[in-house]
Amino acid sequence: MADEMEQWLSSLLRLIDEDEKMTERQIRIIQAAVDTFAEKGYASTSTAEIAQKAGVAEGTIFRHYKTKKDLLLSIVTPMMSKLVAPFVLRDFLKVLDTEYRHFEDFLRAAMRNRLEFVKKNAPIVKIMLHEIPFHPELRDKFKEELIPQVAERLRRIVTHFQARGEIVEMPPFAVVRMSVSAVLGYILTRCFLFPEYDWNDEEEIERVVRFIMHGLTPKSGAD
Template sequence: MSETMEQWVEELLKGEGSGEKMTEKQTKILQSAIEVFAEKGYAGSSTSEIAQRAGVAEGTIFRHYKTKKDLLLSIVAPAMTKLIAPFVLRGFNKVLDSEYESYEGVIRAMIENRIEFIAKHRNLLRILLQEIPFHPELQEHFQRDVLVKVLGRLQKLVTGFQAKGQMVDLPSMTVVRLTISAIMGYIAVRSLYGERKDAVWDDVQEREATITFIMRGLGIAK
């Protein structure tokens, strides 16, 4: 993990709000687990490697966590409920609480906001993207603590533009889904490919093409 530990990791390791202070060994185990899960994914990780990085015996892990799955959930579930949802909403508040003259302004603000968010919380997001599809417990946390809150507020923005006659008459959730799909597609490719040194990637062009695609798809003049 980098010398400057991500904010969510710092809060998680402090155990704030949990009522229990982590021991030094627990802290080392969680730090090492975060690194290994982010690098290799849950299925490709082993408790022996986590123990080796933490400088503890493998049996020490099982004294604190019954299984590798418990170790994963001890990282992701608290982060989802206490950290990621507030982080997502805190970041989106800047977008959702602002006033925009056009839907294009909303799209641009969302893109900037999410790029900044991903840059700050890359390790946790990598774990979430890798593991959510395979763990129903994480899906439930994500839907309840993140998705419902964010989508609900975005729908209100869309219905506001629709009421002014500035947007195509589609169900507001459909508009939100199409918008987020295009934005996240751009951001995912940008993060996985566009930031590579050997990538042929014009970020300004790709961003403008994404915005134009969304606006035209929704029948909005750009």
């Protein structure tokens, strides 16, 4: 996990440096901010803590960034536009573009893929989960970069299995919303709320899939 974080941070620093040549102090500030935001969250992190971790005076931060939020945006904006979409969608588009015999086969593949992704990249995902809901600029950028790549693929998958009679007739994105809620509910609980539990991922995946399919299977005429 530490190696993944280090690789991600190196990529992030390269992206930022493409637009503006950073000093050695700026690099230390960005590294310290990423580490501290991941550990404590944006709201609980002070610029004094970032300065101490970076080995600079607090005033140095404000010479480069007017506010703590400017510092956060300097980290996340290039990440959103150039790094997050390929990062978050790493290996997932293959799952979305694969043909499946049944909707539940797609659910299993998607859930395994995203669970492994979050387990490997938990510190980075933590920053996103902490900050995106509370910063409209970040939320808008997230939607702009990711939704176009995923939404139409998911709509096609759902309508395909609706046409085959495996899923009830309802708006495709309602199906997506309920399915995603169940899948993410397990992943977030597993990786962030109770990671210390002795989870059996394959058993839990089957439970989630059965839960989704039971709620989405059309009623027979005898019911």
